[in-house]
Amino acid sequence: MSTKVVEPTSRGQSNHPDPVPSRSFASRIDPKRIYSALVFIPLFYLLTRHLPPVAFFVLIGATVLIAQWEFLRLLIPERALLGHVIVGIPGTLLLLSAMQWPTTISFHLALLITLTGFLVYQVGYAPLGTNHLSMVVLLFGMIYIGYTLGHLLWLRNLKDGAFLVFFVLWVTWAGDTAAYFIGTRWGTRPLAPQLSPKKTLEGFLGSLVVAPIMAWVGHVWFLPMVTSLDCLVLGLLLTMLGVIGDLSESALKRHVGIKDTSALIPGHGGIFDRIDSLLLSVPAFYYYMAFVKGLS
Numbered sequence: 581m582s583t584k585v586v587e588p589t590s591r592g593q594s595n596h597p598d599p600v601p602s603r604s605f606a607s608r609i610d611p612k613r614i615y616s617a618l619v620f621i622p623l624f625y626l627l628t629r630h631l632p633p634v635a636f637f638v639l640i641g642a643t644v645l646i647a648q649w650e651f652l653r654l655l656i657p658e659r660a661l662l663g664h665v666i667v668g669i670p671g672t673l674l675l676l677s678a679m680q681w682p683t684t685i686s687f688h689l690a691l692l693i694t695l696t697g698f699l700v701y702q703v704g705y706a707p708l709g710t711n712h713l714s715m716v717v718l719l720f721g722m723i724y725i726g727y728t729l730g731h732l733l734w735l736r737n738l739k740d741g742a743f744l745v746f747f748v749l750w751v752t753w754a755g756d757t758a759a760y761f762i763g764t765r766w767g768t769r770p771l772a773p774q775l776s777p778k779k780t781l782e783g784f785l786g787s788l789v790v791a792p793i794m795a796w797v798g799h800v801w802f803l804p805m806v807t808s809l810d811c812l813v814l815g816l817l818l819t820m821l822g823v824i825g826d827l828s829e830s831a832l833k834r835h836v837g838i839k840d841t842s843a844l845i846p847g848h849g850g851i852f853d854r855i856d857s858l859l860l861s862v863p864a865f866y867y868y869m870a871f872v873k874g875l876s
Contacts, residue, residue, distance in 0.1 A: 624749075629742045636736055637680050644672060644726045647852040650841035651721045654832060656714050664718050667701045672726045679730040680737075695719065725852070728859040731866040738875045740805065747795075747803045748818065748865040749858070754794035755787040755819035756826070756857055762786030771823075776830040784823060791815035805873065814868065821864050822857035829856035 627639045649665060656664050671694035678690035702715050735744045763783025771779040792815025799806045806814070829852065833839065840849030869875045 625746075628736070628745055633680070633736065637676070637733065640729060640732055641673060641676050643851055643855065644676065644729055645669060646844070647725050647729075647841075647850070647855055648672060648721050650850045650852040651725060651832075652718065654836045654838070654841065655717045660714060663701070664714065667698060668718050668722065671697060672722050675722060675726055676730050676733065679727075679733045694722070724859065725855075728863050729855060731863045735862070735866050735869070738869065740803070743803050744865075744869060747798045747806070748862055750798050751791055751795045751815055751818045752822045752857055752861045755791035755815075755822055758790035759783035759787040759823075762790075772827050772830070775827050775834055779823075779827075779830075787819050787823075788816060791819040810873070814865065817864060817868070818861040821860040825859045825861065826857045828859075829853070 624639070627635050648668060652661060652664060652668070674685075674690045674694055675687065678685045678687040698715050698719060732745055732748075735741055735748065738744055759779065760783065763778070763780040763786070766786075767780025767782040769781040770777050771781050771784050792812045795806070795811035795815040795818075796808060799808070799811050829841075833841065841852040842850030844850050845854055
């Protein structure tokens with residue numbers, strides 16, 4: 581596969597977009613984004629807050645597997661994709677199971693079993709011409725998506741775990757949303773024009789202001805264990821890590837020349853497109869709460 585960066589051409593996007601908005605603010609807001617959120621948020625609240633832990637595990641497992649499928653489609657040759665997915669699904673579920681039920685199976689043992697299974701597949705069953713690089717991509721996808729998002733399972737198992745999950749999503753996506761709306765309304769200077777021309781410096785700066793405020797709202801509303809100082813630190817930290825996660829996925833999509841990894845979520849693209857900002861922020865929040873706040 582060529583390593584040349586290809587600018588996506590869908591929706592008439594050029595290689596040198598005009599940084600100055602030319603349409604009205606309202607016309608640039610996709611109502612599908614709002615409709616999707618209105619469906620997802622109550623469902624997520626129900627699964628996280630009121631149903632047994634296994635329901636939350638199924639939600640995270642399904643999210644990870646779909647996102648991994650979208651990721652692998654970008655980088656694995658089509659003739660080898662199905663076999664890699666069939667091998668990758670059990671490995672991913674094994675790792676997530678070890679994160680959900682650590683007393684049943686060690687995470688390190690699960691990782692070793694998964695790696696062994698990959699190598700057995702590579703030696704005995706992979707299509708001729710499939711090189712080790714594709715197996716590295718498969719394993720990286722499990723860590724990049726499965727292991728990172730699997731920290732939600734560890735968060736959910738902490739004291740007040742459901743509220744911790746709500747908090748990290750609340751703050752990270754508040755920063756995302758602020759960057760989107762502020763950038764759409766007032767943004768003129770691209771933040772990373774080679775990766776994501778529609779993201780603006782104004783939107784990013786706005787998210788750095790909004791996210792700590794929304795973290796404080798979350799503290800007052802449902803998570804009193806975090807302090808005002810925690811809200812400031814976490815608001816800034818989760819927003820910056822969310823932007824890195826978002827731009828990293830944008831770089832991958834630029835590499836293969838697509839705009840969205842799929843059209844599964846109206847107004848948002850694929851599952852991978854929706855969770856990219858969480859892949860660093862969720863682990864960072866977990867370790868902050870585990871080591872700084874002393875939760876276990």
